[in-house]
Amino acid sequence: MGEFELIRRFFQRPTRRSALGIGDDCALLAPTPGMQMAISTDMLVEGKHFFADVHPQLLGHKALAVNLSDLAACGAKPLAFTLALSLPRADAAWCQAFAEGLFALADAHDCELIGGDTTQGPLNICITVFGEVPTDAALLRKGAKVGDDIWVSGSLGDARLALDALLRQHALPPAVLAQARQRLEQPTPRVALGMALRGVASSALDVSDGLLGDLGHILEASGVGARIDANITRSLLRARKHPLMAALAMSRIDACTLAGGDDYELCFTAASAAQAEVLHAAQQAQTPVTCIGRIEAEPGVRIMTPNGQQLPLRFASFDHFA
């Protein structure tokens, strides 16, 4: 199977929205008048972002999910994406499964593949995603104000819990591992929530490198600090709800929820007065949200335990080169 046949068989589909899709030198996209294009790129490397033996269908899902999550963080509506794929060999079964996972998620968000590149080399998946958002309505990192509530969507830390188990750093009951692993391998981009938070959230980003590190980007961009309720963040680890997990060490719960990475939840701030609007947006988007703390003037993050103690900040954010 050659390069062009591979593209035709597994990746070329009729375009629905774009002016021109796969098959020419460029794709052509016409954004709706009055909208800005939101653009994000994420590259996934074997052994770094996924295990060599991960099922290609899950990989197809995740490669697009992490990109859609960036659109969600800006409140943008997905339009299209390009896919650059470096493959060790033209493996039809692999491509078939990868394309299934990819297109299932793409179709769920009405986001179409409009171009890309295919080459032979170490497994590497680079997706660039395009969305649109009304001019000046994008959710940015820099808008957090003193007194704003800090919110997180969904759950936190289960992906890291699964990763650590797969790396044999601890053992998990099979049922708990299966559930946590789904969070690691099939993250849910919070696209509907991001769009519903336009005009409501004062700042937002997606949690990909761990809550504390990512929240730090909001704080730095906004020139503020934060106080976080440790008891609430601990409650966001979904695995804790399993009866077999009552004995999980608090230090691991904190490591997973505060610095876990791979969550792809939204972390956002909103004025305290906008609490009802936040909850309405969450309901509209059918996505649970939890208020985990408050923006303060003093720089840095203070994580408070139920007995009023401040948790030491031992949790570094993920850095590819650290």
Added chain:
Amino acid sequence: MGEFELIRRFFQRPTRRSALGIGDDCALLAPTPGMQMAISTDMLVEGKHFFADVHPQLLGHKALAVNLSDLAACGAKPLAFTLALSLPRADAAWCQAFAEGLFALADAHDCELIGGDTTQGPLNICITVFGEVPTDAALLRKGAKVGDDIWVSGSLGDARLALDALLRQHALPPAVLAQARQRLEQPTPRVALGMALRGVASSALDVSDGLLGDLGHILEASGVGARIDANITRSLLRARKHPLMAALAMSRIDACTLAGGDDYELCFTAASAAQAEVLHAAQQAQTPVTCIGRIEAEPGVRIMTPNGQQLPLRFASFDHFA
């Protein structure tokens, strides 16, 4: 040096045109009203698209050049690009030189870096480039008509001549190798020519996999065939002009010019009646163009030698998985 410092030190610069550049979850780009966005992605893998020991400054140039070449092929004006970079390690000297080559070409085309991704892994460079072109004015592959002239910009085959010499398949005088190697390592995207050919060319693409293979895409998309003058295509190998190169085998000249790859010249068609307009566009763009043949109704390509013989089609186009 961590991931964020690497980005800040070498790649983050103030945006001039885009609504939002590096540093948030997405970049924001607002195309000019009435324009379509032209989008293209190219991924470069070490050992496939470049030698491991190539100078990073040249690599920075080439990684963007091959993408700009796709915009040129559509007649689009460059606006911005994203860069996803997988690096074995955070090497400051390498990043510095790579960024120099990259930004020199980007600045020459007023094309700004608006986002991307950095990760640790086998060296892989994935650029997605954005341009704009008036609605319905993009040059496509499908417009070639019977009787149209077939044109090529600049020279053909020197990149392949250099590649073969570097792979020790033949020897070249050092001065010839240096000149040919520049074509391989510092290709010139024909952006000005592409824009000047809007409304003039009936079809266009850029020659990246070799003239015959790429022209084949025009012919297939347009449902036509072509007759090519072998004597003219042979004259497009610039190295032949060197006095020491008189003895170069005709078979090598044909292999380089007809199936060389890595040329990044434009191949385009235009009505015979538009010859003066083509030459005017070429003059405007300060880019030499040569008429190499004509579109015919009969499918396939016929390469005619000066004595009226048809050259056998022994030249396959480049395929990463063939």
